[in-house]
Amino acid sequence: MINIKKIPLFYWRRLSQLVGLGLFFFLFVNTDYAGRDELEYAVNILFRVDPLLALCASVAAGFFIILLLPAAGTLLLTIIFGRFFCGWACPLGTLLDGCHQLVPSLGLGRERRYRALKFYLLGFLLIGAWFGLPMAGYFDPFSILVRSLALAVDPALNSLATTFFTFTYQEAPGWVNGLTEPLYDFLKATILPFHQKYYELAILSLAILLLIFFLERLERRFFCRNICPLGGLFAVTAGFSFLRGRTGSKCGKCRNCRDVCRMGAIDEERNISSLDCNLCLDCIHHCPGNKISFKFERLQKKRPVFNLSRRSFVGALALGAALPFFLKSRTMARQADPLLIRPPGALPEDDFVGRCVRCGECMKVCIGNGLQPAFLQAGVEGMFSPVLKARTGYCEYNCTLCGQVCPSGAIKKLTPEEKKKVKIGNACFDKNRCLPHAKGIPCIVCEEHCPTPDKAIKFREAVVENSRGEKVAVKQPYLVDELCVGCGICETRCPLPGASAVIVTSAGESRDPAQALPGQGYA
Amino acid sequence: MDRREFLRQVGLWSAGLSLSVPHFRICEALAMENKSSMLSYATGKDYADLVDRVLSSLGGMGKFVRPGDKVVIKPNIGWDRNPAQAANTHPQVVKTLVERALDAGAREVKVFDRSCNEQRRCYVNSGIQDAVGEIKDKRVKFFHPDDRKYVPVDIERGKAVRRLEIYRDALEADSYINVPVAKHHSLSRLTMGIKNSMGVLGGSRGAMHHDLGQKLADLATVVQPKLTVIDATRILLANGPQGGDLNDVKVLDTIVASADPVAADAYTTTLFGLKPEEIQSTVAAHAMGLGEMDLAKIRVVKA
Known part of the structure; x- marks a missing residue:
């Protein structure tokens, strides 16, 4: 014993x-x-x-x-x-x-x-x-x-495991796979993330x-x-x-x-x-x-010594009080970055950045790998706050996880029904690049993926001349602003190489009435 | 090249021993076997019973699954939608098919789909995860596709695509059973059996949309189901392939099944009030000799 x-x-x-x-x-x-x-x-x-x-x-x-x-x-x-x-x-x-x-x-x-x-x-x-x-x-x-584990370590660990077990799967003899495959399954079921994710600022974090x-x-x-x-x-x-x-x-x-x-x-x-x-x-x-x-002990015999320099401490306070006023001299004080798309349920920008504690939980939990840490697009004070980067990932229509993990309420916890009413941005088409518009090639992958029950992306049938000079009938997509929630799946899934032909911006986001779209009014 | 040689090549290729991409050319032989296309459909509220009825009128599951077979059952689990929204195959239909394949003596039954929304949400929300989970049998493998297992396949007869990445299990199955849900799709008008095979494709699937009908027919030359069971228990009439609005859903309580994938699609098209000729993939697959689309030449049996 x-x-x-x-x-x-x-x-x-x-x-x-x-x-x-x-x-x-x-x-x-x-x-x-x-x-x-x-x-x-x-x-x-x-x-x-x-x-x-x-x-x-x-x-x-x-x-x-x-x-x-x-x-x-x-x-x-x-x-x-x-x-x-x-x-x-x-x-x-x-x-x-x-x-x-x-x-x-x-x-x-x-x-x-x-x-x-x-x-x-x-x-x-x-x-x-x-x-x-x-x-x-x-x-x-x-x-x-948590930020560095979520943004860098976790994806790196998964990538390492995938590389190793892909090697054994493709190159190793059967008996080795008899050992490694169950191990891989076990790791996937326990510590490895379900998806390989990709993050901005992974190295900095x-x-x-x-x-x-x-x-x-x-x-x-x-x-x-x-x-x-x-x-x-x-x-x-x-x-x-x-x-x-x-x-x-x-x-x-x-x-x-x-x-x-x-x-x-x-x-x-x-x-x-x-x-x-x-x-x-x-x-x-x-x-x-x-x-x-x-x-x-109830009372202390000796008060602890802080060893603070009064001058330095007051200086630090003065700096903290004075610096914020310089933030007002930036252009973003007048016009926010149009690609600054915040998660659904995010408070108005000033409140949001004030309450966001940069913990990275929302980016870790985002199953669409849509949320990314901001670098300077939200200002020096907004670094590591979550931004939707719709080309790498999107906001899953039925998912409300980011609001559930946010510890400070910077992202409000929404029910699925509430979430579907929140507009975080608005898609717009680049007709110079969109295949049915620019080349007469059928596509509308964006329309297929658009998740609103009444699709925000619709199409018009049009007969256009393609690059070979032939007249072809194609379906050309267009957006209905009132229906678009800004989830960004259209931008993620656009099959064009490089930049997407449909891009989401923060225009019309419901948290900021000043961003209202024409016809949207101040609802 | 016969099937065995093909499988050997797939094995070698994925073991990194061979650089040449496997070919697949047994489809002509298979197409020849279907001299007259037979199709069975059944209507009723008990979906498990519907499956049993169409199967027995086609000669029973034993005709498609032999004892010891490796079986793949490929439903549509593409979207984060619930069964009532008609975007995915009905869980009861999938479950019953898996059970019948087990009854027929399958060595293993694999069920999977490469979904469009987040995979886990689709598996859960479709109800298929719970339904298949109720079957307590170790031969059932319900899993998310593994990125390592897509193998590039030359589409020898392809007119619009020459090469596609296809999931290995789908290629290696002794019996591949296609279980799509019939629904609206803006580009292809409808999505049924031939379109459902996109769920075994790897890589970026968006490019399939540029000439979708022909590319799907090209894919159908290599992914050949022994049996197609089309779920039309409820069909989505608009805003497909995802739906989401119950007003777009029509309950038909119908299941269509055939060994001929083209015939299955052709007949199901009529449930939407459309003609088989209006669906490009049906027309293209028929033109390539993959099955019958002329309703007059299909023997339709009500089970």
């Missing part, structure tokens, strides 16, 4: 980390269609317990977003336990800990120069969210992690994540200590926390605790700073004198 009390405390922490990571990957893999219109799991829960995103999205929205209420629970627990989340639950933190052996750090980890960065960043992001520069998702650890791992070279948990604005928010809260680590005041000279501390939370006098300590509990195990303990 194992005596539970004898299991070192840090084993419990490791167990918690592993369970958390397992749960994270389980929810990630299940961020996909599973045979029902409604998702079975709250796959976005990680983003909904994130108080940084909750604060920033709520500040941008101007009211507290109820969907993000679980984040309040995380903050309450932080008041009790300190930065436990960083040490016990954060999937990015767990991955960084797991890669510690692969990316050994060069520094001793006592560098305190950058510690205040995360507080400046936190202030900047909060002020920016208020004034209209919503960038929390650029730095939030979960957004970075990956590079941001890799950079965080690379920074481990400087010191352990460099990102968590110095940059992570969520960690910053936890640190501010942990300043008032009840559970605190105490070291012996009269211990010897060993400094083991300082050397093992992954957060650099222990100073020369061996005080454990509650701003940095993530309760990994390694120090307890390494203290030869068993002098370290964690206890609940």
